[in-house]
Amino acid sequence: MEKLMMKGSEAIAEAAVRAGCRLFFGYPITPQNEIPEYMSRRLFEVGGQFVQAESEVAASNMIYGAAAVGARVMTSSSSPGISLKQEGLSYCAGSELPVVVVNIMRGGPGLGGIQPSQSDYWQSTKPGHGDWHPLVLAPSTIQEAADLVMDAFDLADEYRNPVMILGYGLIGQMMEPVAFREYQPREFDKSWTTCGCKGRPPNIVNSLYLDPNILEEHNHAIFQKYERMKREEVRFETFRMDDARFCLAAYGTVARICKTAIAQLRDEGIKVGLIRPITLFPFPEAVFREARVRWILDIEMSMGQMIEDVRLAVRGRTPVHFYGRVGGVVPTPDEIVRKVREMYKEGVK
Amino acid sequence: MTSSTGGSMPEKQPFKQVFGYPRGLTERPTHYCPGCMHGVAHRLVAETLDELGIRERTVGISPVGCAVLAYNYFNCDMVEASHGRAPAVATGIKRARPDLYCFTYQGDGDLASIGMAEIIHAANRGESFTVIFYNNAIYGMTGGQMAPTTLVGMRTTTSPGGRDPLQKGAGYPICMAELLNTLEGPFYIARQSLLSSREIIRAKRCVKKAFQLQPRGFTFVELVGTCPTNWGMAPIESRRWASENMLPQFPVGVFRDREKEGDA
Amino acid sequence: MQYEVVFAGFGGQGVMLIGQLLANAAMMQGKEACWMPSYGPEMRGGTANCTVVVSDEPIGSPVVPAPGAAVVMNRPSMDKFEPMLKPGGLLVVNSSLIDRKASRTDIDVIYVDANHLAEHTIKSPRSANMVALGAYIGRTNAATPEIVKEAMAKKMTNKARFLPANKAALDLGISVSREQE
Structure with a gap:
């Protein structure tokens, strides 16, 4: 092609x-x-x-x-x-x-x-x-x-x-x-x-x-x-979730920014993965629910909208935290790294 | 109204049918109030579909307003539009299927208020569908509120002291046929009234003409009718009132006929 | 290996185009590539810029807060992007229109008299952007000169008569950057 x-x-x-x-x-x-x-x-x-x-x-x-x-x-x-x-x-x-x-x-x-x-x-x-x-x-x-x-x-x-x-x-x-x-x-x-009712009763x-x-x-x-x-029809992508202890949740291009951040965090020994919903409705609930991680960090270019669906999906079993940029500001890999590093060091549960 | 039901009658019958139920209408009783002229307007469209033999190639679009259930009455494929958007829906239909006939059936609130942008721009683009515009100067379905075509001084539930353009800033009646006639796009624009048999026959001619000319562009027929219920009048009285008050504001006539202009 | 480069200048200097040429060339070379423009009112009259990322791996973030290189065609672009460069990064400066030297000492800088060279040596004033692009690819391996020329021929089919001048301008830029090595 x-x-x-x-x-x-x-x-x-x-x-x-x-x-x-x-x-x-x-x-x-x-x-x-x-x-x-x-x-x-x-x-x-x-x-x-x-x-x-x-x-x-x-x-x-x-x-x-x-x-x-x-x-x-x-x-x-x-x-x-x-x-x-x-x-x-x-x-x-x-x-x-x-x-x-x-x-x-x-x-x-x-x-x-x-x-x-x-x-x-x-x-x-x-x-x-x-x-x-x-x-x-x-x-x-x-x-x-x-x-x-x-x-x-x-x-x-x-x-x-x-x-x-x-x-x-x-x-x-x-x-x-x-x-x-x-x-x-x-x-x-x-x-x-x-398209015209020829040979049949009218459609409405x-x-x-x-x-x-x-x-x-x-x-x-x-x-x-x-x-x-x-x-x-549920679609999603997981990235380095096999051995992940922490999970990022992001959709669209933000998920790519997360991947760049994850590469860096993994180099530091922080085992973090990513779940990227591709269908936002229907929302990929099961993959979030079944993720055995200490916490999920939901990252969006909003004040926190998808996070509601992530929280509903995990049914309170996994803490879901939030990091967002708004107004047209695109989060950088570095700031995601900093946020995760902070949570890791503070032992956020 | 002398229409046949089409070719269903066997030949050499001793009696000739001069009046019947048009195939263009279903046999469902309508929900219209006594004395309302929507039924007459429906019938003019239905007869036209029969006479031109296009019923099975026609898609009608019903509005929001009193005629919202028109999809139950026209015996052709029907689409129900949201309030005022029938010309946009018709645009979608005709751009996808220019081989079909398509008409919108709209009231004054639907077409001249919330749907003003849609009607103006569809007309301006010269979209090839037919608009049947029933103007009775009031919102019927919602209970008699002021319409864009409500006459100055006319009482409605939202102009209880009479429509007052000056003191209360309620605006003036909008004359749609004249307004559309300022555009280059439309092919045919007419206004007729439904207040007597003679007027109904004239209206029928214009409705039929509008469908005949539809393949060549945007065709528009405004039909001045009554609303006895919300005007608070008996049917006969409402017709007299409309003759005396509506027609001076909304004069009948053919405003645009590009076919004739082409002949000239 | 991943290359990130910002091309920036006045609207009309052709910075978006050279960014696209690099991205196309990288793609034709079988690499991953991504071109991200600035858009909206900031394009009207002010500076225009685009970011190109070229990589052997699928590209993560298309947004690069600290790029590895910047090609700046005017002074406001230099002022904006010089401070953002990664330490050890590369700055290509259009010295025809920028009257100052780089203030950072932890980056490589190439000064290229792009407008002057385009006008007097190539006799094609509008090829200044190609001289600058040449200076960038002369110093990095983001794409080979041959592939960039191929991308030019493909992308600028309606401007074929400028092709020889643009190719010459690219070569000139490459040689300028190599002279400064």
Whole structure:
């Protein structure tokens, strides 16, 4: 496979096209503009359509429409824009529509900043209104981003549910070598789509259920899909956990920074490993629960969001500590080394 | 309204059917209030789907508002949109499947308030779908609040003393057909009323025209109707009131017809 | 072996491009490579910079607080990145536009009159960035000159007519850095 040096945003866009995505609806916001820019050139080359929507709200409803007629469709945005897209995404979840959405996070709250941040863990894994989750995939390299985008479209179709790719400036703006795998198209049932009712009774794509009993049933049906995701789709990476006495928990590029720190700490004789969730929903609970370590240090570019899921996973059996940088400040390997060294010396339990 | 039910009648029958239930509607009873004209507007769309033979190639989009359950009444594939976003949903549908016909069915709160951005930009892009805009100057479903098309002085539950643009800063009625007519994008823009049989026949012509012209671009038909329940009037009285008060604010006519302009 | 280098200068000096060339060349040489730009308003008018990491192993942190090298094309970049360098690191200074000497004594410094050489020797004023890149790869083994030239030919297809000048500028930079060894 030929390797190409690509920006993360462009690799994400190209992977989508190679996975059969022919429609993109988006709205400019830094730091993800390279995705709509790339799509605006690329999609017309392959007979697709690109619309620069009037707002994120509109874009999230355009993907709803395109998914309703069975198209592979994607949108992308960054944190404040994802807040606006929550409307359409909730309707997609309620109407069981397969869509892929890319969130290149930035700092908040409010307008926040544009530098790398993981402050959308909550609004990604535990999103807008209603009982629902997207399946959330968090790549740590550009290669993984490209691979996960291809998987995202299949997962969206498999579960008829939104799938989110969660990155930030480090993933979106960075360039690394990428080799696109040959995408193998799979067949999915599309008999539910609203493409004209020739030869059958009309189909309805809808999330309105005025009868409480029926809505309750619908909620249970959606959550059965999430239970299946928890059984079948959990992904994570472990790094030097075999003999680890201490464990770092981090996702995305932060996990790579942790690996650099771990190499140094191991040289000092501190046996520390890493668990990197790749699916943030469904969260890899078992691997955390089963880790036989003295403590877990959760490291995020947020005030501590994923840590709630780590704590729920270990059910109080393992102490979970936190180290975070926010506002767009990226933690360095050195500061992680210092933090772990400190905890080690103080005998933190 | 003289429509047939399509080719289902055997030939050489002694009686000729001159009026029937359109295939474009399901047989489900609607939830609309007595005297409401949503049913009439639905029927005009349904007859059009039958007459143009496009029912099985059409996707309708129902709004949020009184017509939220329209997906139960139109006998074609239907998609329920979030409040005001029907034009965005239609954009997604038509960009994915330009071979289909697509219409949005929206009320005044949905289209002219929360969905203003979506309608303006879809019109401006010239997206090829048809908008059926039912304007009765009030929020019906939520219980009679002020709409963007509420007339000056008109009482609603949120303008209890009458809509007051000056003292209370409640703004003026927005005329959507005229507003959209300032854009280059739309192909066809018309406004008609549903207040008498004669008016309904004229409205039907425009609805049909809008669907016929849909493959060529954005087509928009505003239908001025009533809301007896929330206006607090009997059906007949509400029609008279609408004739006298709504029509001067919302004059009927064809505002844009690019096909005719092309012929000229 | 891991190389980390920051390329920094005014927007328009082509620092992002030489960073990408190095990253591409490293990839073509079968190494791991990562290019990380600064982005956002700081790109408008101020300094632009990118960090390139080249390694034989999968790259951990793409963020490098203390890089092994910096190529600085203007004074603000020198002021910003000189203090950040690892002890024993390498600083390539564009002496055409930077009127001061390095203040640290624990680093290697190459002074290269990049703009002047590009304008008067190469007759291609816009190739100053390539002279500077040459000075960097002349001193390190992050990528071979041949591969960098290959990367140039691949990456700059729409600017093919500048290719000979850019290659000459790269060679000139390499020889300048070797003279100062």
